[in-house]
Amino acid sequence: MKRYLFPGVVLVLAYPLLAAGYPVWERLGALVLLAAIGASAWNIVGGYAGQVSVGHAVFFGFGAYSAVVVYTHLGWPPIAGAPIGMLLSVAVAAVIGVPTLRLSGHYFSMATIAVAELVRVLSSTSEFLGGAQGLTGPAMPRTVFDLSFLSATPFYYIFLAVLAFLLGLTWWIERGRMGFYLRAIKDSERAARSLGVSAGRYKLYAYMLSGAFTSLAGSLYLCMFGFVDPESGFGILISVKMVVMAALGGAGQLFGPLVGALILVPLEELSNSYLGGRGAGLTFVVYGAIIVIIARFLPSGLLSLFERRSAKPAAKSEIASGHAD
Amino acid sequence: MTLVQVIVSGLLLGAVYALFSSGLTLIWGMMNVVNFAHGDFVMLGMYTAVVIWTALGGGPFAAVPAAAIVIATLGVLSYFLLVRHIMRGPMLAQILGTFGLALFLRYAAFWTFGADFKTLPDTLIGGSFTLGGIRFEGSRVLAGVGGLLITLLLHLILTRTSVGSRMLAVSEDATAAQLMGIRPQRMQALAWAMAGAATGIAGALIATFFYTSPTVGETLAILAFVTVSFGGFGSVLGALVAGLIIGVVESLSAYLIGPVYKDVVVYVLFVLVLWFRPQGLMGKA
Numbered sequence: 001m002k003r004y005l006f007p008g009v010v011l012v013l014a015y016p017l018l019a020a021g022y023p024v025w026e027r028l029g030a031l032v033l034l035a036a037i038g039a040s041a042w043n044i045v046g047g048y049a050g051q052v053s054v055g056h057a058v059f060f061g062f063g064a065y066s067a068v069v070v071y072t073h074l075g076w077p078p079i080a081g082a083p084i085g086m087l088l089s090v091a092v093a094a095v096i097g098v099p100t101l102r103l104s105g106h107y108f109s110m111a112t113i114a115v116a117e118l119v120r121v122l123s124s125t126s127e128f129l130g131g132a133q134g135l136t137g138p139a140m141p142r143t144v145f146d147l148s149f150l151s152a153t154p155f156y157y158i159f160l161a162v163l164a165f166l167l168g169l170t171w172w173i174e175r176g177r178m179g180f181y182l183r184a185i186k187d188s189e190r191a192a193r194s195l196g197v198s199a200g201r202y203k204l205y206a207y208m209l210s211g212a213f214t215s216l217a218g219s220l221y222l223c224m225f226g227f228v229d230p231e232s233g234f235g236i237l238i239s240v241k242m243v244v245m246a247a248l249g250g251a252g253q254l255f256g257p258l259v260g261a262l263i264l265v266p267l268e269e270l271s272n273s274y275l276g277g278r279g280a281g282l283t284f285v286v287y288g289a290i291i292v293i294i295a296r297f298l299p300s301g302l303l304s305l306f307e308r309r310s311a312k313p314a315a316k317s318e319i320a321s322g323h324a325d
Numbered sequence: 326m327t328l329v330q331v332i333v334s335g336l337l338l339g340a341v342y343a344l345f346s347s348g349l350t351l352i353w354g355m356m357n358v359v360n361f362a363h364g365d366f367v368m369l370g371m372y373t374a375v376v377i378w379t380a381l382g383g384g385p386f387a388a389v390p391a392a393a394i395v396i397a398t399l400g401v402l403s404y405f406l407l408v409r410h411i412m413r414g415p416m417l418a419q420i421l422g423t424f425g426l427a428l429f430l431r432y433a434a435f436w437t438f439g440a441d442f443k444t445l446p447d448t449l450i451g452g453s454f455t456l457g458g459i460r461f462e463g464s465r466v467l468a469g470v471g472g473l474l475i476t477l478l479l480h481l482i483l484t485r486t487s488v489g490s491r492m493l494a495v496s497e498d499a500t501a502a503q504l505m506g507i508r509p510q511r512m513q514a515l516a517w518a519m520a521g522a523a524t525g526i527a528g529a530l531i532a533t534f535f536y537t538s539p540t541v542g543e544t545l546a547i548l549a550f551v552t553v554s555f556g557g558f559g560s561v562l563g564a565l566v567a568g569l570i571i572g573v574v575e576s577l578s579a580y581l582i583g584p585v586y587k588d589v590v591v592y593v594l595f596v597l598v599l600w601f602r603p604q605g606l607m608g609k610a
Contacts, residue, residue: 052416099600105416106359110554111599117547118592125585236547240361244424247417284432291425296410299418 012160016153023151024270030152032265033159034220038238039245039257040166041213045206046243047251048170048179050186051101054239055112058096058119059089059211061233063218065123068135068228073128077145078137078226082219086212093211094204101203104189113236120234134229137222147223155224162220163258166213171254173209182206186252214242248294250301259302263290330459331580332573337469339572343565344472345527345545346552347479348400348520354559355496355516358412358419362403362427364546365434366521370396370528371537372434375443378532385533389471392529393522400521404514427542435539442536468530476568479523480561492516496559551595557608566606570594 019025038060045051066085067078100111124132141148149155173179181202184192193199222228232238241264242257249259267290271283298304349363360366373392377383383391403426411422453462483489492512494502499509535541552571556563571591578590598606 046417052420054420099596103599103603106353106357106558107554107599107603109359109416109420110550111596113547114551114554114592114595114599118589118596121585121588121592125589236543240420240424243417243420247421251415251417281432281436285429285436288425288427288429288432292407292422292429293425295418295422295425296407299411299414299421 016156020153026156027152028266028269030155030159030224031269032261033156033163034217034224035241035245035265036258036261037159037163037166037220038214038217039242039249039261040163040170041210041217042242043210043246043251043253043257044170044173044213045203045210047246047253047256048174048186049182049203049206050252051203051207052105052109052243053112053207053210054109054236054243055096055114055116056210056214056242057234057236057238058092058112058116059214060218060221060238060242061119061123061228061230062089062092063215063220064222064228064233065129065135065218066215067219067222068137069129071137072130072135077143077147078223079145079147079219081222082216085215085219089211089215090208093208097204097207101200101207113239116234116236116239120230120236123234124230130229132230134227134232137226139226148226152224155220159220162216167254167258174254178202178205183252244291248291248301250303253301253303256301256303263302328580331576333459333461334465335573335576336569337465337572338576339569340469340472340476340565341527341531341568342472342548342552342572343476343568345524345531346549346556346564346568347476347561348524348527349549350553350556350559350561350564351479351483351516351520351523353553355492356408356412356513358408359423359550360403360408361420361423361546362430362542363524363549364542364544365427365430366396366399366524366542367528367531367545367549368434368537368539368542369399369430370525371532371535371541372438372443372528373525374529374532375445375537378445385529388532389526389529392525394525396525396528397518397521400517400524401514404517408517409510409513427546431539431542438539440539442538444536445532462534464533468533471530472527472568473565475523475526476561476565479519480565482519483561488515551591554605555595555598557605560605560607563605563607 015029016026019029038056041059042053042056046053046056063082063085066088067081070076070081070084071078096112096115100108100115103111123129129135138146138148147154147158173182181192181197181199184195184197185199185203189199218228218233225232245260245264246257247260248263249261250256264287267283267287271287294302345367348366349360352358352360370392373395374388377388377391378385381387407422407426411418453460455461483492491502491507492515494505494507495509495512502512503509531545548571552564552567555571556565556567571594574594575587575591579587582590
């Protein structure tokens with residue numbers, strides 16, 4: 001993987017220059033990074049710790065609504081709501097996580113779906129959150145802090161900085177004590193417990209951290225789109241997309257979610273902007289088929305392709321390839 | 326009397342929930358796979374009924390069996406082409422694969438039938454009648470009673486017949502079952518066929534009183550997930566009890582608190598059940 005890193009970084013930094021003048025492509029770059037932030041945040045608890053949450057839209061929605069609420073009710077720039085959303089999400093993660101993380105496997109997934117749906121329905125009945133119509137951010141930029149730009153390029157670099165920070169943090173966790181604990185819990189919670197890992201506590205830490213960054217993704221989403229309603233904030237599709245992107249690239253791997261986003265977001269966006277209408281139906285048929293085919297032939301995600309190849313000669317990465325649970 | 330009316334309509338609705346959840350719980354219990362495309366199986370059952378009923382002029386007695394056959398075939402195909410290969414992989418591969426299948430089916434329906442809502446003409450089973458002061462709608466009674474009977478039938482097949490025992494054997498230990506002369510793949514394919522047939526019938530019954538659209542599966546899938554986790558995975562009887570409880574709770578809370586809050590009450594109830602009984606009402610620990 002390492003030899004792809006340098007050209008990859010150069011390409012990522014220079015992408016807006018290549019896309020300059022083509023709004024569709026400028027936007028696409030920013031959207032890929034935004035989706036990658038959400039999916040990478042999910043990856044901490046869903047990939048590394050193996051706790052497959054299908055309700056991360058709760059945090060995404062909290063982030064998006066925090067950003068728009070500070071604007072609507074206080075007149076602050078939306079981005080000021082981001083730290084508030086992150087703090088709230090950590091608290092919410094604790095409230096949700098303590099009961100649900102006791103559940104295992106599919107039960108945890110189902111519980112997180114139910115909680116997210118509960119929050120979605122509640123949000124659509126709340127006057128404060130604009131009910132089913134949702135809330136709209138600033139229509140005209142007042143200061144530069146409103147983050148309202150003509151092109152998507154500034155967002156691209158903001159998202160890139162956030163993603164780089166998040167991936168750096170994940171990398172640091174992965175190599176440290178917590179990373180080993182999380183992988184141990186994923187492989188066998190009972191074994192991890194018997195070796196003295198306080199599994200409950202570390203799952204909760206991972207869940208809270210994951211929730212905080214998912215919330216940040218939500219706030220950034222609001223800054224770019226300026227609008228959120230219960231469906232685009234808390235909808236099940238938001239949660240499922242994070243799972244699918246991470247799983248497609250390779251869950252529990254640093255760059256897995258980014259790879260997933262690189263494939264799924266362009267597929268979705270380009271079909272929307274170039275086809276639209278009835279054509280969009282057909283492209284989503286292809287989209288679904290591609291996901292099915294990858295799940296069928298590469299159940300551990302696309303990155304497992306590279307891993308297998310690089311692991312063969314020296315059999316060096318035993319940890320990385322040994323999670324066929 | 327209105328309260329009784331509310332409870333009765335809740336029970337009728339609950340029986341339909343039970344039926345369309347029983348396919349999901351059967352698959353879940355049989356091979357520990359959660360089918361994220363389940364809602365879209367129901368959706369296709371609804372479309373099959375609509376097409377047979379209206380376009381081809383088949384009427385309900387052709388529509389219900391047709392939906393059962395079509396969705397059972399779809400289930401078996403999904404099993405052989407996809408699920409068989411991903412069921413031993415990581416849980417994420419299951420979500421990825423079945424969600425991809427869901428998207429595929431949903432947009433195939435969108436592309437074929439368009440996005441607009443379709444409803445069935447309410448000729449044969451339309452109208453309503455009053456019995457003991459309670460008003461019954463024909464289509465809902467048909468759907469509720471049909472749901473109840475077929476869910477019970479499924480339960481009896483699984484618990485009282487030799488095919489049911491063989492399926493149970495495979496779900497408990499496929500290797501041991503194989504040593505006893507049972508072919509696990511055949512039993513699992515049969516489970517998909519049975520689950521598909523139940524799901525198809527559920528779709529045809531729902532289509533008699535609910536709008537049919539390509540995205541209707543999403544709403545139904547969430548309800549099915551809740552019903553199944555509530556009832557306990559793998560238990561058709563559990564799905565039946567949970568379905569009835571959810572139907573009644575929904576109707577009661579819509580009547581007593583307000584229609585907007587019926588889902589809130591159901592989800593809160595669900596979270597409480599998971600807290601106190603993580604394995605669900607009838608699940609094994």
